[in-house]
Structure formats: C-alpha cells, structure tokens
Amino acid sequence: MINKIRKGVDVKMTLEPYLREEHEEMRKVIRAFVEKEIKPYVDEWEREGIFPRGLFKRMADAGLLGLHYPEEVGGQGGDYFMGIVMAEELGRVGCGGVPMAIGVQTDMATPPIYKFGTKEQIEKYLKPALKGEKIAAIGITEPNHGSDVQSIETRARRVEDGWIINGRKMFITNGTRADFVTLVARTSDEKGAKGISMFIVDTDLPGFSVSKRLNKVGMRSSDTAELILDNVKVPHENLLGAEGQGFYQIMWQLQGERLNGAAGAIGIAQYIYELALEYAQTRYAFGRPISNFQVISHLLAEMKTEIEACRELTYAVAYKFSRGDVLPKEISIAKLSAAQMAHWVADRALQIFGGHGYIEEYPIARLWRDTRLFRIGGGTDEIMKEIIAGQMGL
Numbered sequence: 001m002i003n004k005i006r007k008g009v010d011v012k013m014t015l016e017p018y019l020r021e022e023h024e025e026m027r028k029v030i031r032a033f034v035e036k037e038i039k040p041y042v043d044e045w046e047r048e049g050i051f052p053r054g055l056f057k058r059m060a061d062a063g064l065l066g067l068h069y070p071e072e073v074g075g076q077g078g079d080y081f082m083g084i085v086m087a088e089e090l091g092r093v094g095c096g097g098v099p100m101a102i103g104v105q106t107d108m109a110t111p112p113i114y115k116f117g118t119k120e121q122i123e124k125y126l127k128p129a130l131k132g133e134k135i136a137a138i139g140i141t142e143p144n145h146g147s148d149v150q151s152i153e154t155r156a157r158r159v160e161d162g163w164i165i166n167g168r169k170m171f172i173t174n175g176t177r178a179d180f181v182t183l184v185a186r187t188s189d190e191k192g193a194k195g196i197s198m199f200i201v202d203t204d205l206p207g208f209s210v211s212k213r214l215n216k217v218g219m220r221s222s223d224t225a226e227l228i229l230d231n232v233k234v235p236h237e238n239l240l241g242a243e244g245q246g247f248y249q250i251m252w253q254l255q256g257e258r259l260n261g262a263a264g265a266i267g268i269a270q271y272i273y274e275l276a277l278e279y280a281q282t283r284y285a286f287g288r289p290i291s292n293f294q295v296i297s298h299l300l301a302e303m304k305t306e307i308e309a310c311r312e313l314t315y316a317v318a319y320k321f322s323r324g325d326v327l328p329k330e331i332s333i334a335k336l337s338a339a340q341m342a343h344w345v346a347d348r349a350l351q352i353f354g355g356h357g358y359i360e361e362y363p364i365a366r367l368w369r370d371t372r373l374f375r376i377g378g379g380t381d382e383i384m385k386e387i388i389a390g391q392m393g394l
C-alpha cells in the first residue's frame with residue numbers, strides 16, 4: 001500500500017515538518033478502511049466483548065498492518081510517522097477497544113521481537129503477526145505487580161532443554177485468543193531489574209491457560225484476560241534477547257507503547273471534539289444553537305487548544321524517538337498530557353451532549369468510558385509524573 005501511494009505522490013513535498021503527502025494519502029486510505037470495515041460493526045463487537053480475528057487479516061491484506069516495519073520483516077516499509085497516523089486514525093472507529101487490540105499487535109507485543117529477536121523469531125512470530133495470521137499479546141502486569149515491573153514474580157527456571165515458566169499475568173489485552181505472548185519473567189533470584197528476561201511463549205503449550213476473561217468499565221470490544229502459566233516449558237530459542245536484559249528491553253518497549261498511546265489518545269480526542277462541535281451547532285436551546293453560548297464556544301476552543309498542543313508535542317517527541325533518541329522525560333510528558341487531555345475532552349463533550357451524552361445510543365458515553373483507560377494503561381499518570389520528576393532530579 002505504501003509503495004502504491006509513493007508512486008502517486010511527490011514524497012518530498014512537505015505538508016508539515018513531520019508529515020509528507022504520502023502520510024496524508026495513507027490517512028485517507030485508513031479512514032476509508034475504518035468507515036467500511038470497522039465502524040459499522042463496532043456496536044456489535046462491543047456487545048460481544050471481542051471482534052473477529054479476521055480483522056487483523058483484513059488489515060494486513062489491505063496493507064495496513066505494521067506500516068512502520070521494514071518490508072523484509074513483513075511490514076509495509078513506512079517511517080515511524082506512518083504508525084502515528086495509523087494510531088490517530090484508529091481513534092475514529094467509535095470505540096477505544098479495537099484500536100487498543102491492534103496497537104498491542106503492532107506497537108506493543110511485536111517491537112521487542114523486531115528489535116531483540118533472532119532471524120528465526122522474526123520468521124516464526126513477527127512476520128505472521130504482521131500478516132494478521134497470529135495474534136500477539138504482551139504480558140508484563142501480574143495480579144500483585146503492575147507499575148512496579150521490577151517486582152514481578154513470574155519465574156522462569158532454566159532446564160537442560162529450555163525454560164519452565166510458572167506465574168500469572170493480569171489484564172492482558174488479546175489475552176483470550178493470542179497465539180503467543182511476549183512475556184516478562186524473572187530468571188534469577190536476584191532482586192530488582194537484573195534478574196528479569198523476556199520470552200516468547202506460545203499459548204498452545206501444555207500448562208498455559210486463560211483463567212479469566214475480565215469484564216471491564218470500557219474498552220469492551222477488546223478482550224482482556226488473566227493468564228496462568230503452570231510449568232510451561234519453552235525452548236531455549238524462545239528467550240528474547242539476552243538473559244537478564246528483560247527489564248531494559250521492556251523499558252525500551254514502553255517508550256514506543258507510550259508514544260503510540262499518546263497518538264491514539266489524540267486521535268480519539270479529535271474525533272470526540274468533532275462530534276461535540278457538530279452537536280453544538282445543531283442542538284438548539286433558547287432559540288439558538290448551543291454553540292452560540294459563549295461558555296460552549298469557549299469550551300470547544302479550549303478542547304481544540306488542548307488537542308493541538310498535545311499533537312504538536314507528540315509529533316516533536318515522535319520525530320526525535322524515530323531518530324533513536326532516548327527520551328524518558330519527553331515521552332512521559334507526551335503520554336501524560338495526551339492521556340489526561342483525551343479523557344478531559346471526552347468529559348467536556350459529554351457535558352455538551354447534555355442528557356443525551358449519558359445515554360448509550362450516543363457515542364459519547366462509550367468514548368468517555370474508554371478514554372479513562374489512557375490514564376492507567378502503559379503506565380499510570382502517577383508513574384509518568386514519577387519519571388518526569390526523577391528526570392528533573394527530584
């Protein structure tokens with residue numbers, strides 16, 4: 001798809017410092033796909049608590065899965081901003097669940113395989129994931145430890161022909177049907193970061209099970225599960241990267257996850273803002289559109305200000321990240337501000353919709369619920385502030 005677009009546009013033409021015409025063309029392609037292949041079915045998928053597996057394949061067949069991965073590993077050969085445009089546009093599907101599941105597939109569970117994986121791991125896991133043939137999940141959080149990754153208890157013990165893993169993983173997106181989990185486990189009794197490693201765990205191995213499918217406040221079209229690993233034996237070749245490096249690998253992974261999350265939050269906020277603007281211009285009270293009331297027009301102006309400020313910031317940070325810069329403070333600032341902004345925008349939009357905003361037939365109720373997760377998933381607001389304060393030397 002990207003090559004097709006490139007043939008038709010002058011790639012040098014700059015629309016913004018970060019986006020070229022090919023990104024805007026891709027935006028149109030994604031938007032058309034969303035309108036036809038996702039949006040009409042979202043209500044049904046929300047009711048069912050899951051969407052069809054086939055969506056991953058349809059996206060891949062349309063050339064839309066793994067936009068920013070090189071072609072030799074099964075991606076579409078685009079730059080980092082293709083992924084940002086994708087995250088923003090998925091924000092327009094009318095729910096947060098489907099974008100979250102796709103984001104896990106392309107920007108959370110698979111980047112460590114691309115970055116740290118062997119040729120064989122790329123062939124066996126990354127390529128099928130980017131073709132939509134295998135579903136990926138990322139397993140960091142546990143029932144007793146979320147923010148504090150260094151304290152995870154899931155334990156992998158080395159045996160002659162592999163590793164035996166025991167433990168539980170909690171709140172795992174795509175967890176009920178993933179084909180593999182990119183999983184963090186403790187590989188030594190040493191406390192803290194040093195004894196942690198990453199594995200790729202096939203979910204059809206004996207001892208692997210889904211203990212619970214979790215019922216959530218929002219993000220309902222995405223399945224979330226608790227996973228149990230009871231003496232799951234994985235071969236040596238499924239250790240991802242070097243033994244003992246898992247904590248650093250997952251900290252690297254979280255940088256990309258947070259930036260992707262920020263872009264997704266901006267995309268959904270933009271969509272919510274457009275819904276609120278349209279409603280405000282067509283809903284009458286006291287003989288005039290409610291957008292004529294200064295309190296409402298100023299609220300819309302404030303919403304737009306917050307969205308644009310977050311977008312500019314996220315693009316600037318994404319640009320530096322794509323060049324290989326290490327930016328824990330900047331990425332945390334982008335994630336924190338976009339996450340808070342998205343739920344703030346949803347809350348103001350609900351207010352503009354009045355009573356209708358609180359009713360399920362209108363899209364705002366769901367988006368209000370779904371945007372709440374941005375402030376928790378991929379690192380909570382408080383953890384973002386901890387990182388920022390730490391980088392400030394406090």
Ligand SMILES: Cc1cc2nc3c(=O)[nH]c(=O)nc-3n(C[C@H](O)[C@H](O)[C@H](O)COP(=O)(O)OP(=O)(O)OC[C@H]3O[C@@H](n4cnc5c(N)ncnc54)[C@H](O)[C@@H]3O)c2cc1C
Pocket residue numbers: 104137138139140141144145146147148170171172173174216219224373376377378379380381382383386
């Ligand atoms: C719908 C959903 C999908 C998810 N998907 C995944 C997934 O696919 N894979 C995965 O691994 N995880 C996933 N998660 C887990 C998510 O990343 C964690 O919930 C999150 O990191 C917070 O961890 P916790 O829930 O254990 O909260 P805790 O870490 O127990 O935190 C509880 C509270 O204490 C605060 N707190 C903790 N430490 C500090 C501190 N040092 N300073 C100040 N405040 C602190 C937190 O900010 C929070 O307010 C998902 C969660 C949800 C709800």
